[in-house]
Amino acid sequence: MSDSYKRDIKAALNDSFLRRTLDKFAVEYRAGRDRVFSEVDERGLIRRIADVKDAAAQHTEELYARFKEEAERRGAVVHRAKNAAEAREIIAAIAKENGVKSVVKSKSMTAEEIGLNAYLGAEGVEVNETDLGEWIVQLRRERPSHMVMPAIHLSRGQVADEFEKATGREQDHENVDKLVKTARAELRPKFHAADMGISGANFLIAETGAITIVTNEGNGRLVNTLPRIHVALAGLDKLVPTLDDALTALQVLPRNATGQRITSYVTFIDGATACAKSPSGRKILHIVLLDNGRTAIAKDPLFSQIYRCVRCGACANVCPVFRLVGGHRMGHVYVGAIGLVLTYLYHDRDAAKKLCQNCVGCGACKDVCSGGIDLPRLIQEIRARFAKEDGEPMMSRLARYAMRNRTVFHRLLKFMRFAQKPFSGRDGFVRHLPMALFGKHGFRTLPALAPKAFRELWPSLRRNVENPRFRIALFAGCAQDFALPHQLVAAMKVFRYFGVEVDFPMGQTCCGLPLVALGEKDAALDVARQNITAFAGKYDAIVTLCASCASHLRHGYPKAVGAEAEEFSARVMDFSSFVHDKLDVTEKDFARLGWKVAYHASCHLCRELGVKDAPRALISAAAHYTPTPEEETCCGFGGSWSVKFPEISAELMRKKLDNVCSADATHLALDCPGCTIQLRGGADQGKRAIKVVHVAEVLAAALESGEKDDNEQ
Amino acid sequence: MIEQFTARAEAASAKVHAVADEAAAVHLVDSLRAEKTAAGLEVGVVRAAKGIAQTGTCIVVTDDEDVRLKTMLPEVSVILLDAADILPDLPSAAPFLRAEQTKGSPSYISFITGPSRTADIERVSAIGVHGPLEFHIMLIGGRP
């Protein structure tokens, strides 16, 4: 990847204004969002948006035909553009035909997509952006850095400087209200003078041919009212069958975009209304629908979900990487998680390649998406395609070969224990296997492989339990098996104490997630089948202490392997859920430790598996749970794939540890070996006086101190 | 619903005036207009067709450009709403919208919730970018 892009990322990380703004925003946004979503059925609404849009993607032609018929019956002209160039030409021709000299424009991401302003400018038409943020970035000749807040990367001082240049008058550099009034005064005459208004549209309603425009500033309404011509530009993906569908989405869009119940203005226009300025007495209304690859994508079984996007921007708002580097490095035209995907699909594959490497796969975007789009899955697929196309064929081949054969794989890991020398790769393979632990990452110390893997300790640990409450099988996962076996040893203590008989099937191997990340689908399928066979015994549950493995075994296997995985996957449980939900452990079971324990909610546990209460309840039962800010924000390890930018990973980790240390906890507990490696290494390196432990270790320590007390009595 | 409408509209920076009847509303509008005009502010007055309790929204039929501009250009916007016309939530507005959009002539329906606002500069919330700076609702029959 180019050095200039790397430099760009570094510069963003050093831009303290941007960082402070985005940090503050991230926290406030969450709070505001939670408040307004508590009043509606969030999941139900998201589900309905997804269903409507999925169906719309499959019926675009019918919807388009109906929309066109209804809109034209009401006096509008509906155009369809195959690509960006066609859309630009259609709009330029409308301008020419009507002798348009100046245009006022409200926010339209689709116009950004087709590069409309530059084109019209070259045709001699003056285009004035009227959305405040868009106007600011237009004055600066920049791109918007966020879909909803285009100028979020700028300070009021920078805005004031720009306004001074534009107006030739001195501006207040502190008072935002005054700057807003400057924009009002400056733009009003432009609205009155313009011949044509160009807007986007949030929904195109097929049943009545109406368009819906959602705004806060009120510029959109002036744009489509004051000039005699109105051109609305929107992607074909904005078509919905009915008014009810638009109203459903309208309950989510503003809540997700800005934490509002509704925006100041929502406008429904069906057809050409009366217009005094127009020679015919009617508005000249043109609606341009853009394809630009959309109908092709609607046929893709995986990527067709992008039709569900309502451009709310939430996926950027919650993305920990967006927060670090800002929108200009997290998307080409569209930003945030959807920006990464759309850049790949529509715009610039080279840019997409760089951008997708920014994602740490934390799943925060998927969790809030208005349409429930599985964004991390799509990004993962894009990365895997790049990796396959031209990525690391050597590494893929090695992984495919080594991991398909468990004995070879495990022998390799054991060999690495002796080698103990940096395996200086820079890709996912190295990070995911315990070999990753040798990688050079200055910001954390990496644990060496343990002298004995858990599978070697197993014979001395196995016990028969009389009348066991449960018989379970333990799935170790590579990282715990070979690098952190003490976490599993602690779990064994807990199981034994609560009367659980444990088996450790020796035929088990890597869950296969790293292979998925490398795009090695066949090898991933192979290891999955090996595991399913290894765990064919009669077990009440298959328990793992690794949140990433748990989520892949539970959700990834049925998708990849199909029905034969269902029986296996249904029995998979993460450690905390098993102990909390099945063993009904309470505080009476423990002698409470004096530890003050903070909690890090691993991405795979809290979002992929939706496990939130169990670990916190267990910690409270065994020690003193100390809540800290942003517990569910990613630690930067990059659960399911590699991070090409150690700087980003290091920054996420630093922030995480800052949050934890702000609460003066003695311990930080979590449910994932990946997070353990990241955070324990980081705490060591930063000389922070906090011990990073698995939840199982907290419970084991509390049982041990209890046993001691018993002995002393 | 009146309580919810009022609370939600005020959360969106609207000022809700509960008045007993049409006459009281007209009286209040007159005095408001006199006061604002004296302060050099323009006042635009329109009538809402419906309200939405859950969001504190006024639905105004603005097919007529003059009516539409009255809700956009003046610094002070006043909307008269009959309390009996308040609907519970967004989905319940569908039949009204459908009727308007199939009435035989093109329509322009405005959902208006509070004054115009922006947070585009440093995310500082500012009122009155392109539209009204002040937003009043005369809620007729919303008790005196």
Ligand code: SF4
């Ligand atoms: S998975 Fe996480 S890092 Fe990746 S785009 Fe989504 S929020 Fe950002």
Ligand code: SF4
């Ligand atoms: S992908 Fe989802 S969260 Fe992102 S802008 Fe689209 S709807 Fe919003």
